[in-house]
Amino acid sequence: DPRNWPRYRDEFNQDYKELIDTFEEKGAEVWICKMTPIFHQHPRFKSGTRDWFWQIQKEIERVAETSEVGLIDLHTPLYSRPDLFPDALHPTAEGATILANTVYTAISKEYAELQIAPIFSDNMVLQRNKPIAIWGKGTPNSEVTITFNNTTKSSIVLADGSWEVTFPAMPSGGIHSIIFDDGATSKTITNILIGEVWLCSGQSNMAFQLKDSHKALATIENADNNQIRLYDMKEIAATNNIEWDEAILRKTNQLKYYKPTSWVESTKESASIFSAVGYYFGAMLQKELGVPIGLINNAIGGSTTESWIDRHTIEHNPVLVDLLYNWSKNDFIDNWVRSRAALNIKQAKDPHQRHPYHPAYLYESAIAPINNFNIAGVIWYQGESNAHNVEHHEVLLPAMVESWRKAWGEQLPFYYTQLSSMKYGRETWGHFRDSQRRLLDKIPLSAMAVTSDVGAENDVHPSQKREVGERLARWALADTYNRDIVKSGPLFDNIKIVDNKIVVTFRHTKKLYTSDNKPVREVEIAGRDKIYRPANAIIIGNSLHVSSNKVAQPQYVRYGWNSFSEGNLVNEASLPASTFSNEN
Structure with a gap:
């Protein structure tokens, strides 16, 4: 019990070592287990149990290593299944x-069929200029050999049935094949290219x-392009205004919310049902860079930022941990989100039924399975x-980015879309767009x-997606690939108050214009009272001179x-220029 810790x-450690020695003196083969x-x-989760639990787990690993006994991980297979712990413990x-x-897999070493992680398939693109990790499942203690690019590497399958090999980084090109063999089964993946891989999510x-x-x-009509490859992760049931049946509910709890899929070449058919933003982004990159482009899409309609953050991060963040409690009545969660999830799972008999909008769910079902697959970066629209x-x-998004960067083990570029425009029922969007702008200074790269x-006046799903994808591509071309291209519209830089005017300066502009x-x-202006009034705005070079005869001493714009x-x-x-305010 962590209370005793x-x-x-x-x-x-000493007591555990003595226990192991006692069994080994009797000739026993000893395995110890990480806690569930x-x-x-x-x-007592927040009052100590949470932190003591993780301290104990580290010491169990240390005991196994120093005592040279087998270690069985009972934590990882169940950490993504809170629905199986009705009292949070058993x-x-x-x-x-x-x-x-x-446990049986670890100690029996019974034959298990050679499996390759689903992200690896014919027609895939592997990330260039980064080590290439390949992994899967097999029979514990058996050897798996992988031949790729005239190099053969082998891996001994671990006690949990997992294996992994890593090949050196490669330049762009192809076509390649990979051969897998465990002595009993041989499998081959073909038509592989090396290029740039981007995750499209939100x-x-x-x-x-x-x-x-x-x-x-x-x-x-022009989408037939074998230099663009698509990995389209589509859900088994949309989060539409419907009730899910028992089969969907069961698969959702089992983290089988995404349909099995594989890489395909870009064709008229495959591109037409892929993410529009993702496709326009990738097509522009492929045209400008002249290398193969791989696009992974796992976006889910209506999903929350917190659903994409790993559980450990949420549990240990003093602001975010409260998202986990009483979710269906939690004031941190938008009313629409809660009501839509409630409708989807209305037929559930399990009181602990999960939903894709729940904290950590989409990380566990859509990020964890692929986060060892090297990518160039992320584009995000959410x-x-x-x-x-x-x-x-403002707490959630930096936490999510950090969560993903930790999972991939590098500071991945993260390029996101500012919310668009919609007229009715979106009173917070001006504040939100400005907050997204300010987050640029909080999230590196x-x-x-x-x-x-x-935007679309009456539709939360505006159809002009080419502009979105290509604007994201401009950032990638400039910042990731060092191309000489204008990457952004005007972004607020600073203000200077001159007499009864506010002079606004911008980054990413040589000269300001109006689109029409x-x-x-x-443009609005306010004094110390923060009562905003319409203002006159005059463009002078790359600055905006703002004034109003109703605001004698302006402070805010x-x-x-x-x-x-x-x-x-x-x-x-x-x-276009971003929404902005000089308020902190």
């Missing part, structure tokens, strides 16, 4: 079965299909389901595509604040 931690998870519903029969199978505006985007017909609480999202000019050659719209913005400020590349 503070009193007996100093004796733990303890979840947040445990009554597993159900299904959970106990997983435990039994885990919610419905990233999932939005190419065939539904504005003026997509010509793009689809926020609608978190726009109700700007301040909370990040960038933001402005899209307020391509009309006066600058949606903002632009594009309406939820449906008709702001028209652009730079020399006709890229």
Whole structure:
């Protein structure tokens, strides 16, 4: 019991070692186990149990290593299954079965069919210029050999049935094959290219299909391109206004929310149902870089930022941990999100039924299975389901980015889309867009595509996705690939108060313009009272001179604040300015 840890931690390793020695003196083969998870519903979770638990786990690993005994991991197979621990501590029969199978796999060494992780298939693209990890499952203690690029490597399958090999980094090119052999079975993956791989993730505006985007017909007609490869992770049931049946609910709990899929070449058919933003992004990269492009899409409509963060991060963050409690009535969660999830799982008999909107769920089902697969970076379009609480999202998004960078083991570029424009029921969007702009300074190696000019007045899913994908691609070309290209529209830099005017300066612009050659719209100014009034805005070079005869001593200025913005400020590349305010 972790409650005893503070009193007996100093004796733990010695006592455990003596116990092992006692069994070994009797001729026993000794295996020790990492503890099963303890979840947040445990009554003492935040008061010590959570932290003591992880300290004990580390010492169990140390004991196994120094005592040279086998270690069975009972934690990892169940850490993503809180539904199997109704009291947060003891597993159900299904959970106990997983435990039994885990132990049996480790100690029996019974033959298991050679398996390759699903992310590896014919037609895939592997990331160039980075080590190439390949992994799967097999018979414990057996040898798996992998032949790739005229090099053969082998791996001994571990006690949990896993194996992994890593090949050196390779330049772009192809075509390659990989041969897998465990002595009993041989498998081959073919038509492999080496190039640039990007993850496309978020919610419905990233999932939005190419065939539904504005003026997509010509793009689809020219989509046959074997230098673009697509890995499209689609859900077994959309989070639409429907009740899910028992089979969907069961698979959701088992983290089988995504359909099995494989890599395909870009064709008219495959591209038309892929993410529009992702496809336009990848097509521009492929054209400009001239190398193979691989795109992975796992976006889920309506998903929350917290659903994409790993459980350990949420549990240990003092702000985010409360997301885990009483989710269906949790005030941190948007009302629409809670009600939609409640409808989807209405037929559930399990009181611990899970849903893709729950904290950590999409990380566990869509990120964890692929986070050893090297990529160039991430493009992200999400926020609608978190726009109700700007301040909370300012904690969530940096935590999510850090979670993913830790999972991949590197500072991946993270390029995200600022929310667009919509007129009704989106009163917080001006604040949210400005918050997204300010997050650029909080998240290293990040960038933001402005899209307020391509919003839809009455639709949360605007169809002009080419602009979104290509604006994200501009950032990637400039910052990841060092291409000389204008990467952004004007971003607020600073203000200077001169008499009764505010002079606003911008980054990413040589000269300001308006998109329609009309006066600058949606500029407001306020004094110390913070009562904003429409302002006159005059462009002088790359600065904006703002004033109002109703504000004698201005202190604050903002632009594009309406939820449906008709702001028209652009730079020399006709890229739009972001919503901004000089308020902190």
